[in-house]
Amino acid sequence: MVTLTVDGLEISVPRGTKLLKACLDNGIYIPSLCYLDGMDHPPASCRLCLVEIEGRPGPLPSCSQTVEDGMVVHTETDEVRLLQKTAFRLLVSTNDGKCRLCMANKHCEMQKIAKFLHMPLRTKKLRHIPKDMPEVIEEHPCIVYEPNKCVLCGRCVYICSQQNYDFALDFAKRGFNTTISFFGSREEGVGDYCRNCRACVDICPVGALNLKDERDAFLQNLQAKISA
Ligand code: SF4
Ligand code: SF4
Ligand code: FES
Incomplete structure (x- = not known):
């Protein structure tokens, strides 16, 4: 010891x-x-x-x-x-701060850190600079990726390599537009190296990766609550 x-x-x-x-x-x-x-x-x-x-x-x-x-x-x-x-501040600069609309609300690591540091997740003083890419990327057949929520921690890449001894996803692009991308073979397309173990979804600390089915159900539920 x-x-x-x-x-x-x-x-x-x-x-x-x-x-x-x-x-x-x-x-x-x-x-x-x-x-x-x-x-x-x-x-x-x-x-x-x-x-x-x-x-x-x-x-x-x-x-x-x-x-x-x-x-x-x-x-x-x-x-x-x-x-x-x-x-x-740098990590939240791409986030629109709409926690209420996010599946990770109330269990997001950024909310916990914000509270600890006595920092807001979004104020007028913090510039919102979205990445130059779609809000939601749905290339993978089962997993949805939201690049502006992603803090590029790399947990998903690490866990995929550990659990599957392979990389079904990795960092892509550079600089401010660095993102997470799923790989696939030419024959089958994006996501066919993926074993759908959902380890990357579960390990993401900010809800930037979600299963399509679960996200659809969440959004439907949210919509129903808003219209009620
Ligand atoms: S679901 Fe599993 S195999 Fe597929 S990308 Fe995520 S961690 Fe890798
Ligand atoms: S675990 Fe989530 S926040 Fe971290 S790099 Fe992957 S998608 Fe981005
Ligand atoms: S630099 Fe230590 S946890 Fe990220």
Whole structure:
């Protein structure tokens, strides 16, 4: 076991544990999107899980740090919060903030992080910059993808590769218009590498991937409530 101090609290975790997991397992919440338990090489791309570690320069992503004996960690410094809020603003810039119309409403990770950081999901101060692509992409026979909700955390890509030892979906395009795309063979078309295990749908933290049937039922139900 390794013993370290986080925000003044002494915790002990198995050697080799990622710092983010050590904190979460001990009830110390740190916002995160791109890390999943078991990742050997986390992408550290969302930049939300930053912490300060005494003796090391600048805030560092806790998902890519391995715990060490005697480590002293601070998760609540002004610099950490400032950088987390900046990362959060960028992540919500493509989102229209219509949570009420979203299947992930009330269990969306971005809502949880917004509450934690005391940040709104949408205000006039935050520019809404939708991606240059359709609101809803329905190329896959069973799965619907909403690029403006997607925070590009890569969880879906990771879980698909882990469960299926193959990539039925991956990142596509570049820069601001980076997106998730399903692959398929020339013969069968998009989605025929997919085993319809729905792991990507279940792991998405923001409801950007949904099964078509479930989304249709949700929208019908919503419409019925609005017209009632
Ligand atoms: S449903 Fe399963 S196999 Fe298909 S893309 Fe998602 S994770 Fe991969
Ligand atoms: S679709 Fe969901 S899980 Fe996949 S990258 Fe976007 S936000 Fe992450
Ligand atoms: S969870 Fe660490 S950078 Fe995303």
